[in-house]
Amino acid sequence: PEVVRLAVIPGDGIGPEVVAATVPALRSALEAEGHRLDVTSYDWGGERYLRQGAAMPADAADLVKQADAVLFGAVGRPDVPEHELVWGLIIGLRQQLDLAVNLRPVRAFPGVPTKVRDTDGVDLVIVRENTEGEYVGAGGMAHAGSGHDLGIEVAVHSRRAIERAAHQAFALAGRRSGHLCLVTKSNAMRYGYPLWDRVVREVGEHYPAVRLETVLVDAMAARMIQDPRSLDVLLASNLFGDILSDLAAVLAGGMGMAPSANVLPGADVPGVYEPVHGSAPDIAGKGVANPVACMLSGAMLLDDLGHAGAARRVRDAVAATLRDTRHHTADLGGDASTAEVASAVLHTM
Amino acid sequence: PEVVRLAVIPGDGIGPEVVAATVPALRSALEAEGHRLDVTSYDWGGERYLRQGAAMPADAADLVKQADAVLFGAVGRPDVPEHELVWGLIIGLRQQLDLAVNLRPVRAFPGVPTKVRDTDGVDLVIVRENTEGEYVGAGGMAHAGSGHDLGIEVAVHSRRAIERAAHQAFALAGRRSGHLCLVTKSNAMRYGYPLWDRVVREVGEHYPAVRLETVLVDAMAARMIQDPRSLDVLLASNLFGDILSDLAAVLAGGMGMAPSANVLPGADVPGVYEPVHGSAPDIAGKGVANPVACMLSGAMLLDDLGHAGAARRVRDAVAATLRDTRHHTADLGGDASTAEVASAVLHTM
Ligand SMILES: CC(C)[C@H](C(=O)O)[C@@H](O)C(=O)O
Ligand SMILES: CC(C)[C@H](C(=O)O)[C@@H](O)C(=O)O
Numbered sequence: 001p002e003v004v005r006l007a008v009i010p011g012d013g014i015g016p017e018v019v020a021a022t023v024p025a026l027r028s029a030l031e032a033e034g035h036r037l038d039v040t041s042y043d044w045g046g047e048r049y050l051r052q053g054a055a056m057p058a059d060a061a062d063l064v065k066q067a068d069a070v071l072f073g074a075v076g077r078p079d080v081p082e083h084e085l086v087w088g089l090i091i092g093l094r095q096q097l098d099l100a101v102n103l104r105p106v107r108a109f110p111g112v113p114t115k116v117r118d119t120d121g122v123d124l125v126i127v128r129e130n131t132e133g134e135y136v137g138a139g140g141m142a143h144a145g146s147g148h149d150l151g152i153e154v155a156v157h158s159r160r161a162i163e164r165a166a167h168q169a170f171a172l173a174g175r176r177s178g179h180l181c182l183v184t185k186s187n188a189m190r191y192g193y194p195l196w197d198r199v200v201r202e203v204g205e206h207y208p209a210v211r212l213e214t215v216l217v218d219a220m221a222a223r224m225i226q227d228p229r230s231l232d233v234l235l236a237s238n239l240f241g242d243i244l245s246d247l248a249a250v251l252a253g254g255m256g257m258a259p260s261a262n263v264l265p266g267a268d269v270p271g272v273y274e275p276v277h278g279s280a281p282d283i284a285g286k287g288v289a290n291p292v293a294c295m296l297s298g299a300m301l302l303d304d305l306g307h308a309g310a311a312r313r314v315r316d317a318v319a320a321t322l323r324d325t326r327h328h329t330a331d332l333g334g335d336a337s338t339a340e341v342a343s344a345v346l347h348t349m
Numbered sequence: 350p351e352v353v354r355l356a357v358i359p360g361d362g363i364g365p366e367v368v369a370a371t372v373p374a375l376r377s378a379l380e381a382e383g384h385r386l387d388v389t390s391y392d393w394g395g396e397r398y399l400r401q402g403a404a405m406p407a408d409a410a411d412l413v414k415q416a417d418a419v420l421f422g423a424v425g426r427p428d429v430p431e432h433e434l435v436w437g438l439i440i441g442l443r444q445q446l447d448l449a450v451n452l453r454p455v456r457a458f459p460g461v462p463t464k465v466r467d468t469d470g471v472d473l474v475i476v477r478e479n480t481e482g483e484y485v486g487a488g489g490m491a492h493a494g495s496g497h498d499l500g501i502e503v504a505v506h507s508r509r510a511i512e513r514a515a516h517q518a519f520a521l522a523g524r525r526s527g528h529l530c531l532v533t534k535s536n537a538m539r540y541g542y543p544l545w546d547r548v549v550r551e552v553g554e555h556y557p558a559v560r561l562e563t564v565l566v567d568a569m570a571a572r573m574i575q576d577p578r579s580l581d582v583l584l585a586s587n588l589f590g591d592i593l594s595d596l597a598a599v600l601a602g603g604m605g606m607a608p609s610a611n612v613l614p615g616a617d618v619p620g621v622y623e624p625v626h627g628s629a630p631d632i633a634g635k636g637v638a639n640p641v642a643c644m645l646s647g648a649m650l651l652d653d654l655g656h657a658g659a660a661r662r663v664r665d666a667v668a669a670t671l672r673d674t675r676h677h678t679a680d681l682g683g684d685a686s687t688a689e690v691a692s693a694v695l696h697t698m
Binding site: 082083086091115116117118134135137139140141147148149150151152153154155156157158159160185186187188189190191192193194195196199217218219221222225226239242243244245246247249250254255 | 431432435440464465466467483484486488489490496497498499500501502503504505506507508509534535536537538539540541542543544545548566567568570571574575588591592593594595596598599603604
């Protein structure tokens, strides 16, 4: 029997609620396969920021490196400046652990209503570069306060980061449909996105079985809704991956359905698994949040640790649960509580 | 009787086809109101680039300034590098004429099928900053060709440009629902978008009757599809406006339905009116392009020149035509030709 050492960061808002719904499902799935789950929980997030002036400790990256993987809920609360939690925690962890890619799969589950017609069979993955691009925090202000202020944002796209993400995307596309869509905006931006086009084409030479298509981000936004079944694996920069993954979640019923994995493949660094949704302060504390995105993030975590059997148990139980509309939370048009969904998943497993 | 002096740039691909379908409708609408249309056509675009090495002449901006307004089809052809036509024509004209905002209305027409459920009554406008942001063309390469290449994109957001766009957006929201959504990404980008948040809030103090809501671009992408009727006027940067307007077009049936106006309100500079779609080389020359986006761009043009009656004639005729699915082009699931739609609109007018 193996022991999975899990670091858990419940965070703020609905974060703790969806994490509390997920951990028992992961434990039960692992135990059914003869393994064990060992959980260390960290109180990082907005409350810690208010108490101690920092959302996480300076040695946070070292602490989570003792675990096999990290399950992250959500951070953000109205009384804390958002950038303190984003840079002090989410983006901070991604960049400090150098988690090269953010994998954001979107799959339509039978029985779940969507605002988009004909989503049956939608099953795509966004491979998002996760360490740089528009998220490097570079830039500055000129003429600040003069009435002629300029805000300057500098995005940095490196061959190294593009290559890392591209190899993941091509390998994944090779294991799936053999079709990869690169999303850039090289007709308007002249340096970073043309470099993406060039480097990804070069990496593609190592994957002759994968067909590479390059699509402008504006056209992709429309196509994501108009023709999602024409898509399988998407490769995108940090910013475009962010926008497209929220959009893609709509195909599965919304943000409550979208899991993600921040990973550095091939390295001995724990991945950070998190629902794509945020802390949703408006519904926090009411016990009505949809825990599915977090549960599916947990399934990705199990998969990546080599526990495919346990991962399948979680995913199958989620799918079976969602088939019954009585187990749909408010975001899906139902009235089930978070706890009801959690218990339905556990009992189906 | 007034004479409207129209400069026409049909451009490439389906551009000439949709422009040819539109000009007679504008003429007929103006004549019905006792006015006249005077057209000067410019052969700018990809063919000119191949012939003369430039998509438009150096004095293009001066030439079109002799007109009251410009109707632009589309540019882009597979055998010309896209940036030559984009920077040499579309972005070139927008920036040389200093056309501060790009207005992109999206309205669901009864009878037009959409991939999104419940789009009845969708009626929103994206006010896109049109001169700077991610579209300034600034940046460069470092370590080019070394294997450690860096592509650096610099986006510039100025108080002046934000203020101009914000005044338009607030004034428009004041004439409509009194609700304005500003779209930024200030949790990840630290300079340009926080400046947007600040300046737009300040401008808002002059419009106490308008409620300002600030939404992150990723959340807005999802909301655009999940809950479009919660939106009326959106204010966005050049890049976010680009992405969101293609997406919003889906609510109206796709890119064939989305008009736009590049304008500098309050100045004696001709606006450039163009369908949001591109040159669509795949269907060019077949006579099957949807001319509605171009026709509705023409209606915006008439409106802005003070010909509200003629504009209404065009719009009403388009709406009446679209009610009959026999007049739907292929993009709307029909088999009508461009010419059939054009003639139906003319006969309805
Ligand atoms: C909180 C925010 C900075 C983050 C992002 O933009 O990456 C979030 O939207 C996400 O998608 O994980
Ligand atoms: C052609 C391209 C540069 C342009 C843009 O990005 O502005 C187009 O997509 C548009 O929306 O008008």
